[in-house]
Each structure stands twice: as C-alpha cells, then as structure tokens.
Amino acid sequence: MRFVFVDRLVSAEPPRHIETLKNVSATEDVFADHFPGYPVLPGALIVEAFAQACQLLIAMSHDFAEVGQLRRLSRVAFSRQVRPGDQLSIRCARVGEAGWVLDASAAVKGQRVAAATLEFALEPAPPGTRAACQAERLRALARELGSQPDEGGLRTVDLTTKVDLTTKSVE
Numbered sequence: 001m002r003f004v005f006v007d008r009l010v011s012a013e014p015p016r017h018i019e020t021l022k023n024v025s026a027t028e029d030v031f032a033d034h035f036p037g038y039p040v041l042p043g044a045l046i047v048e049a050f051a052q053a054c055q056l057l058i059a060m061s062h063d064f065a066e067v068g069q070l071r072r073l074s075r076v077a078f079s080r081q082v083r084p085g086d087q088l089s090i091r092c093a094r095v096g097e098a099g100w101v102l103d104a105s106a107a108v109k110g111q112r113v114a115a116a117t118l119e120f121a122l123e124p125a126p127p128g129t130r131a132a133c134q135a136e137r138l139r140a141l142a143r144e145l146g147s148q149p150d151e152g153g154l155r156t157v158d159l160t161t162k163v164d165l166t167t168k169s170v171e
Contacts, residue, residue, distance in 0.1 A: 005049035006056065009145035010089070015061035017093040020053045026084035041082040046114045047073065050104035053092045054118050058100055059138040067134045068100055068120035076116040082108060092118075 010019040024041055031039035051070055058068035082088060092104040100120040106113050125135035 006052050012057060012060060014057060015094060018053050018057040020090045022049050022088040024082055024084055024086045031084060039084050043078050046106055047116060049088060049090055050092060050116055050118060053090050054102050054120060056138055056142060057092060058120060059135055060142060064135045064139045065125055066122045067125050067131050069123050070118060071121045072119040074117045078114045080113040082113055
C-alpha cells in the first residue's frame with residue numbers, strides 16, 4: 001500500500017468485523033486538485049479506505065498467511081461530501097460465513113456518508129511472492145495500529161483476538 005487510509009484501529013473481531021478511523025487532513029495532496037477552493041475527498045479514496053480495512057481484517061483472520069484480493073465492488077453509494085477536518089468512522093462486517101463478502105460503511109459524526117459491498121478472494125502468501133509482500137505490509141500496519149499511545153506509555157494488543165481499543169479491553 002503506497003497510501004494508507006487507516007489511521008487508527010478502533011476494534012477488530014476477526015473474522016467478523018473491523019472498525020477503523022481515517023482523519024481527513026487539509027494537507028493531503030488530493031485536495032490540490034479536488035477541488036481548488038472547495039476541497040472534497042474523492043469517493044474512490046473512501047472505497048480505498050474500505051478495501052484497506054477489509055484487507056487488514058482478512059489478513060488478521062488468517063494470521064497473515066493469506067491476503068484478500070478485491071474481486072468485486074457493488075452497491076456503492078455516497079450520501080454526503082467528506083471534507084478536510086472530517087473523521088471517517090469505517091466499519092466493515094463480514095456477510096455470512098462462506099467466502100469473504102463484506103458490507104462497509106463510513107460515517108462522519110454519526111451520519112452515514114458512504115456504503116459499499118466488497119467481495120474478496122483469498123490468496124496464499126508464501127515467502128517470496130507479491131502476496132507475501134502485501135501480507136508483511138499488513139502485518140506491519142497491524143503492529144503499528146496495535147500500539148496506540150496511552151498515559152502510561154505504549155500498549156500492545158494481540159490483534160488475533162477480539163479487540164476494543166475504545167474501552168481498552170481485550171477478550
């Protein structure tokens with residue numbers, strides 16, 4: 001991932017769901033062109049934030065031995081513009097037990113701004129493959145997101161179990 005659209009892991013319950021945050025900053029390069037004088041986060045980047053959160057959930061669910069490759073995107077809907085200063089709350093939840101179909105939604109201040117259904121295929125990540133490189137990037141992201149600053153220093157969370165960083169509880 002060249003650009004990371006996951007700034008914080010709020011909670012994860014592999015293989016069921018994941019919640020992340022994306023802080024939309026006015027300093028992001030995209031706002032120079034989209035649109036000058038009235039910056040709006042492109043919908044494609046919201047979908048990319050969905051995909052990255054889903055890929056993180058899939059990799060966590062398979063102990064980073066397999067990664068998800070996006071195969072289909074459907075029912076994409078945008079209901080409100082996302083502007084600099086907004087914080088996107090993203091939730092991706094697996095639909096059913098067979099395969100990797102996830103319903104994703106994004107909200108700003110509790111108001112839904114976008115939704116989509118993403119379908120992924122699993123790809124093994126043996127050493128030396130492109131999938132292994134992707135798995136390692138996802139593992140590094142999970143490690144980074146699992147260590148959030150706290151009053152007493154850094155706390156590390158095992159991301160293979162149910163995690164809720166808002167209440168600081170691990171089940």
